[in-house]
Amino acid sequence: MSKQTASHGVSSFADLPELYAELIETPDFVASFGDPIPLTISEAGEEPAEHDMPEPIAAQAECGGVIASIFDLFTDTRLEPLAPEIAWGFVNSFHFVASKLERQEDRLADQIRDMARRLEPSEVFINELEQTQLECQSIAEQRAAMEAMRDYGAAMYRTCCGRPWSPAKGSRASQVTTASQISALDFLRARAERRRDRYDPQGPIVVVSGPQDWHDGPLIWTRLDQIRTRIPRMLLVTTGQRKGVDAVAAAWAAQRGVPCVAFGLWGRGKGKGFKRNRDIADLRPVEAILCEGSGIQSSLYELFNPQNGHRVPTHVFMRADQKPDVPVRRKRRVIPA
Incomplete structure (x- = not known):
């Protein structure tokens, strides 16, 4: 909890979710959301620009809230057996996007290595190399954010249904958490x-x-x-x-x-x-x-x-x-x- 939050306390029930998220905020979300690169390329072909990342507290609270809400809604109803399957799909959506971004990151990294071997000191070549490096960094930042949300969603899934989340195929490896x-x-x-x-x-x-x-x-x-x-x-x-x-x-x-x-x-x-x-x-x-x-x-x-x-x-x-x-x-x- 920040000093500012501690000093003024909670004035209404509407402040509780943000306060609670701040109390349990993890270093993974701070690392992935809290210090974005100054310029980013949101999509391929776009010019570099300044775009903010979501607040770490909000990202963590919303990510965990989605999974918990499914179990809370279905518990003690005839839909309760379906809660793990629905929640699994939410976590898997983060995993699917993270995997897609990882493949794009690998492709751009290979392209940068090939460009670095060439000796073309022209201004056009240098601009192209810098643009490719920035695009690769931007995608790596997006991937890390998706992995942080996936891993926290997986932790919430494990807490709610008692068994670990795992993808249908492939790996759940991460650079932002130790568990994999x-x-x-x-x-x-x-x-x-x-x-x-x-x-x-x-x-x-x-x-x-x-x-x-x-x-x-x-x-x-x-x-x-x-x-x-x-x-x-x-x-x-x-x-x-x-x-x-x-x-x-x-x-x-x-x-x-x-x-x-x-x-x-x-x-x-x-x-x-x-x-x-x-x-x-x-x-x-x-x-x-x-x-x-x-x-x-x-x-x-x-x-x-x-x-x-x-x-x-x-x-x-x-x-x-x-x-x-x-x-x-x-x-x-x-x-x-």
Whole structure:
């Protein structure tokens, strides 16, 4: 809260949303919205001009308010089961635009590199280079703003429905927040090509896998917290399922700010589950959590604990270990920390 706000207090209920947003304002919004470049190019082909960014407080309050309002409106009605699906779409809209801007930014960055190799000291060439650099910077600023709003919307989504938001395909990588969920394809491609650092997080790898009908989330959270105490810079790898153990682990990673790579089954062909397991084992993980499930988990256990070769310390939880699922009533309008 600013000194000015603290000094005059709140004169009416209409002032409360702005005051509350200011109290919880995050550095990510300040970095993305609070210090715009002096000149910007809003759209390709436009002349440079001065355009203001939205206020960080307003951007954060409105972004979180949209997601919370959907859950608040649908709760205790026959539309309540649809709230997560509708809210997912709102967050995904920010993600879609951010991804489109990232592709434009990459294209302009490649163009700038090509131009920099040329020796054309003419005034026309220099003006074209400067224009392209400004357009690239402008798009990077727009992308960062979209990523900040997407990540805050995703945090609100996780708070309201209890599971992490993830895109239908691809990665949710960000330069403005530490939490990320990266698809296996982007992760492996980045390791091979060194395409972008934020798609190639470094650190000792910890693997988590289990069935979709696993209900004891605290058991997984407690063990992951214990592992992170010993391995603070860990990188979490899951088998990419949207329910059960993998979803619990992804929610833990989002809350703790730990990078998470989801090794889904996309594009792996016949026997894809077992091919995926071998890809995970090739990453040389340092520790693993496996919950009793199907042959997928059994295969991982055999890969992690061979008779000879690289052994991975593995925490195994059987179905008898998990507590009965106890439904918890959703709280209304909870703002994530």
